[in-house]
Amino acid sequence: MRDLAFIAFLGALFGLGFRRPFLFVLTYVYIDIVSPQRLTYLLLNSVPISLIAVALAVGSWLLFDDKRDVRLAPRQGLILLLLIYCGATTLTADFPIDAIGKWEWVWKALAFAIFLPLTLRTKLRIEALLLFMILSASSIVIVGGIKTLASGGGYGELNLMVSNNSGLYEGSIISTVAICIIPLILWFTRHGTIFKPDWRVKIFCYALVFACLLIPVGTSARTGLLCIGLLALLLLRDAKRRFLYLALMAAAPVVAYPFLPPSFLARMDTIRTYKGDSSASTRVAVWQWTIDYAKTHPFGGGFEAYRGNHVRYDIIVVEGDKNNQVIKRALEVDKSRAYHSSYFEMLGEQGYPGLALWLLLNLIGVVRMEVLRWRYLRGAEETLWAGQLASGLQMAHLIYLLGGAFVGIAFQPFVYMLIGAQIGLDTYLARKREEAAWQPFRAKATIAV
DSSP: OHHHHHHHHHHHHHHHHTTSTHHHHHHHHHHHHHOHHHHOSSTTTTSOHHHHHHHHHHHHHHHHSOOTTOOOOHHHHHHHHHHHHHHHHHHTOSSHHHHHHHHHHHHHHHHHHHHHHHHOOSHHHHHHHHHHHHHHHHHHHHHHHHHHHHHOOOTTTOOOSOSSOOGGGSHHHHHHHHHHTHHHHHHHHHHOSSSOOOHHHHHHHHHHHHHHHHHHHHHTOHHHHHHHHHHHHHHHHHOSSHHHHHHHHHHHHHHHGGGSOHHHHHHHHTTTTGGGOHHHHHHHHHHHHHHHHHHHOTTOOOTTGGGGOEEEEEEEEEESOTTSOEEEEEEEEEESOOOOSHHHHHHHHHHHHHHHHHHHHHHHHHHHHHHHHHHHHTSOGGGHHHHHHHHHHHHHHHHHHHHTTTSOOTTOHHHHHHHHHHHHHHHHHHHHHHHHHHHHHHHHHHHHO
16 A cells, blocks of 8 residues: 555656656655655565656756756866766775675766756745755654654664665664754745745644654664754854743753653763763774775775774773772774764775865855855845755755764765755856846846937
């Protein structure tokens, strides 16, 4: 029955796409985020729905879309350079078979990020893209939130509809993405036009924000807790009543503490005592290995290069009270451990050039959103939506960069869609500024005639 529901929904999206070709782009976004073929038992597993969607999206854009106001941005060029560089390192990878497996989905994410801004010619399209991204992610978030309320979750125990916890179905990744989208959800409570922000939309949005905050609790992801802290600080920047907001920030942990499950509290406590946690200690050891590896492999080892690591580290546990403490050390040996950090993922796999390209791409995104934020938040009332959207996209990006420090999501497709939305907003507003600048000249020419 679930298979039929997915088929009916996808069939409706594809059918509507033949009337409004931009819907093919949104269909691919939905498929890439939710992966409905992984949620069905038989019918969609044998059909390349992702390939069909992207072929229709690109083909319809080439054939039917208006390209007079299409703009290319420098960041699209950086993504292209990163794509080419990753292809080159794949050819010389330490583990060529495993590297090809990752390359098969990475190049698609990067290529789609280059293509996506070309389709975002209007405010409506930018809004529709963000709406599809949020609602697609929310199909995972809402399920996770309900299960958290019902069972409390736990590290590695919260089932997010699939047994294979890869992509957005992995605990730390969905925790980062769930907190990322909160500023964008809040934007829809003020400036949404597809769904007018009436009381029903606002109730849904605030309930979705609550579900997003539950995801780090249900997954017991330490990364999610750090992302919540950063989100709270970033929201303070735009708060109108800052003293009231600070009081609420101080009260929130006190109010929430009695309701938090013991498994979550125990997991969060390992942030302070990370040397006694094998997961955290392994990460530090792998990061040190990656730094040493890059010294002899400055251009990286290609995708999946971490499979060559071999690390040794000490687990330090302090037992007893302050007056009678016993420190125990245990030597641990491990190998082929993942990077658990986007920064070290880039350094180990793509070397210093790849890391530099990736950092530059992200830095430009943050800076450009700050420029738009200042320009339009201080502008006319009718352009306030643009300044607040730029602020929301920047917050989402900064939260991703923090979460990426502790989970390997350097090539997560959702993030590159977010970057595509940033580029689309930037180029759209640049075109609108040019059109506005030409208005006085057109008026003078009309008078002269």
